Amino acid sequence: MAEGAKTAxxxxxxxxxxxxxxxxxxxxxxxxxxxxxxxxAQLSDTTGIxxxxxxxxxxxxxxxxxxxxxxxxxxxxxQLDELVGAPPTGDPRxxxxxxxxxxxTFMPLTRHLGGPHAxxxxxxxxxxxxxxxxxxxxxxxxxxxVLAGRLRLVLGEHDLVLTAGExxxxxxxxxxxxxxxxxxxxxxxxxxxxxxxxxxxxxxPAGQ
Numbered sequence: 001m002a003e004g005a006k007t008a009x010x011x012x013x014x015x016x017x018x019x020x021x022x023x024x025x026x027x028x029x030x031x032x033x034x035x036x037x038x039x040x041a042q043l044s045d046t047t048g049i050x051x052x053x054x055x056x057x058x059x060x061x062x063x064x065x066x067x068x069x070x071x072x073x074x075x076x077x078x079q080l081d082e083l084v085g086a087p088p089t090g091d092p093r094x095x096x097x098x099x100x101x102x103x104x105t106f107m108p109l110t111r112h113l114g115g116p117h118a119x120x121x122x123x124x125x126x127x128x129x130x131x132x133x134x135x136x137x138x139x140x141x142x143x144x145x146v147l148a149g150r151l152r153l154v155l156g157e158h159d160l161v162l163t164a165g166e167x168x169x170x171x172x173x174x175x176x177x178x179x180x181x182x183x184x185x186x187x188x189x190x191x192x193x194x195x196x197x198x199x200x201x202x203x204x205p206a207g208q
Contacts, residue, residue: 025069025084026060032076032083033058034194035117037101047071078108103127109189116193120147123186128152128179135175140194142176143169149186153178162188 033043044051049068056062064084073080077097098107109118133154144151144167151162154177155170161181162168170176172192180186 022064022084023060025064026058028083029072030058032078036076036099043072043075046075116191119190119192121188121190123149123151123178123180123188125149125180125182125184125186128177129181129183133177133179135177137175138172140172140192141169142172143167143191144178145189147187147189149184150181151178151186151188152181 033040040051040054043049043054047054049071053062053068057064057068062068069080069083073083076083077099079097098105100106103124105122107120107122109120110116129152133152135154144153144162146162146164146166148164153160153162153168154175155168156174156176160168
């Protein structure tokens with residue numbers, strides 16, 4: 001056999017791997033769109049891809065092509081390999097692009113689209129320090145850690161102000177909203193699990 005030639009078994013394995021990658025694109029696209037809070041209609045307007053094509057891509061009934069994935073990657077502000085689930089290259093750094101939603105800047109800290117999502121978020125100052133905030137409800141569980149500034153969190157009937165170093169976690173089925181609590185921007189870390197994953201903290205007992 002010529003050097004570098006593949007056996008039939010190796011070629012079949014490569015084909016199975018390629019099929020698995022393509023099969024995973026649809027669920028990744030759906031998870032990313034829902035995570036961004038974007039509808040299919042909004043995505044269609046942004047990318048110029050028809051609603052039916054986007055729907056078939058997410059359901060796995062349309063084969064993903066470069067012509068379809070490139071505008072989607074641009075719309076979501078992610079690298080193409082995040083959409084297709086490319087294997088890691090050995091570089092442990094996360095190279096994901098920030099995006100803006102409702103005036104907030106989100107910096108993704110995790111590559112994967114399944115399981116908990118980690119973000120660093122920045123809220124502009126001077127917005128929502130007083131007065132009512134529009135609360136929302138959805139499935140999942142949220143964990144917030146304030147890095148800098150003051151974060152106003154309205155959680156059900158509670159109206160809280162969190163400062164640097166403070167942590168809060170809550171079921172997102174509880175009505176909630178947040179905004180900066182002062183004139184300065186507020187920076188915080190956010191961990192969100194759509195299936196309701198909670199934080200599990202382990203610490204050594206005192207004296208050990």
